[in-house]
Amino acid sequence: MSKPVVATTSLAGCFGCHMSLLDIDERILELIELVEFNKSPIDDIKTFTKHCDIGLIEGGCCNSENIHVLKDFRKNCTILVSLGECAIMGGLPALRNGIPVEECIREAYLDGPTVGLNKEQILPNDDELPMILDKVYPCHEIVKIDYYLPGCAPRADLIWNALIALVTGDELKLPYEVVKFD
Amino acid sequence: MSQKITIEPVTRVEGHGKVTIHLDDQNNVSQTRLHIVEFRGFERFVQGRPYWEAPVLVQRLCGICPVSHHLAAAKALDVVVGAGTGDGLTPTGEKMRRLMHYGQIFQSHALHFFHLVSPDLLFGIDGDPAIRNVIGVALMHKDLAVQGVMMRKYGQEIIRATAGKKIHGTGAIPGGINRHLDPAEKESFLNGPDPLNIDHMITWSLGALDFFKGYYKEHKEFIDNFAQFPSNHLSIVRKDGALDLYHGVLRAVDNEGNRILDDVDYQDYNEYIEEEVRSWSYMKFPYLKHLGKEKGWYRVGPLARLNTCDFIPSPLAQKEFEEYKAVTNGKPNGMCMHFHYARLIEILHAAEMMKELLNDPDLLTGELTTKGARQPEGVGVIEAPRGTLFHHYRVNEKDQITMANLIVSTTNNNEPMNQSVNRVAKSWMNGHTEITEPMMNAVEVAIRAYDPCLSCATHALGQMPLEISLYDASNNLIDKKRT
């Protein structure tokens, strides 16, 4: 039987969830025996080359590109997992949700103490830049999500246990200490 | 007819980037741009939050070097609570933070070298992309992969012991630190079973340097000439000119080694540094005010630090430093691929510093925090793994943040990364109208040398991959490839 195929991505996340995946340390060598990685920043594969069994999503959606990537993941993965607070509920980036986007842009590019010379009031605005969404959206508001792993970042042991359970089909045993919400 | 090429997304760098290349009528490269496509709005949404939240909030901009943001914010808020800058803390406060920081430098540099860079060295920049990645390294060079994993683990454990968590810890607080080092943990960091002890880490750091130097000998032409160019360099240095990644004064040198900024108190950073906004990127372009936009841009990070400092205050790294400086006869080094060489010397230095700190009794006992007269604003600067990181906050009498300004390491390297892309594009693309895989990877290799954390830089992070688009003179898309 061929190995289960795993894909991962980071949308509007900080990459901490991916780092926590690497924090399984030596077990990473076991993991690559157990599963095959497809599209993921970890192995440099940038587009799906086959259908995947498991997709791990870090981060919520803050721009049009994130939505596109997330939908692509839903299409190409049997099981989608929201990994960490940002994917589950927007996380830190969602602190901007009560504030109009224009105010955030003003502060960053016009009003800050080190942009003194921006007399021409230049703002990022180019066809090459994706559209910023009005709010940061959690992944399950965009596509169906099958599982949620809490934490910021979810602890390495939680990610490991969950992956093993998904791959082997065994029941997920979660000691109380492994599930954390910060 | 001229043309435009786009490379997107940049892989094996932390964050999302996109490169466009324009060709002129003769199919020569006329313009290149590295676009940063993510935006978060941190400066605005942090306003109104209580100041003590900042060290735990802001690190969530970047999970790759959260400790740098954690500490830079804490340092800025030290000033606000009246604990002074850098040297005002209690010995325990300062040393615990230093240990945390060197743990961070160690793990981040190890991650970069073993996971992100070694595939290019082992398989070649034109190697098969299917194996030219860390999993390929793990399958074909297992010893090296294990070393990378264990060195990172050691650094992460140091972070956990000082900050409370491996990612997004809570150890540093305005005015100091909230814990001592556990004596049992100290013992295991110093003398634990192989390989997880400090002496083994030092040996492996030396081994990684030997590996790189061996590679350098055989590929001197490539390492010296690939995307190299002269520039200014900026970092903090200790008052006496020593390499110091935690605290110091700002210093910048030009391409000849002349000091163009010296002994500057970073509380005054905004008198010296300004940022330009360009419409095609969310990442700003900093430069030294007195030299202006055209001439004032500079590089930061390992390469820059070894150009600005006079010596390294730890014996093994100092020896390597002397050998490294001899390559350029003591002059500033502008060779892009030497970033990796410099980074490895810093790994060794970080290991030596951790050893020194772990043996220091101040970590186990002593006052944790201090404070004094409350100040309305503060600036915190630290040498993050990727370079100089500025945090600046104003706080009102209700303890709320009213202004936040960050200039992160990768933003400081924005213009240099663009310069590197431009050079690579010119040497590979002139006269061509189609993007080849090795050419795409060459662009990525040039960007990767800076170890950019595009996540930090835009205070956001998206996809890692890279897309290159090629446009002709009439702005028609003629080729587009994703790696």
Ligand code: SF4
């Ligand atoms: S959940 Fe936390 S660790 Fe994960 S991406 Fe979001 S901020 Fe980073």
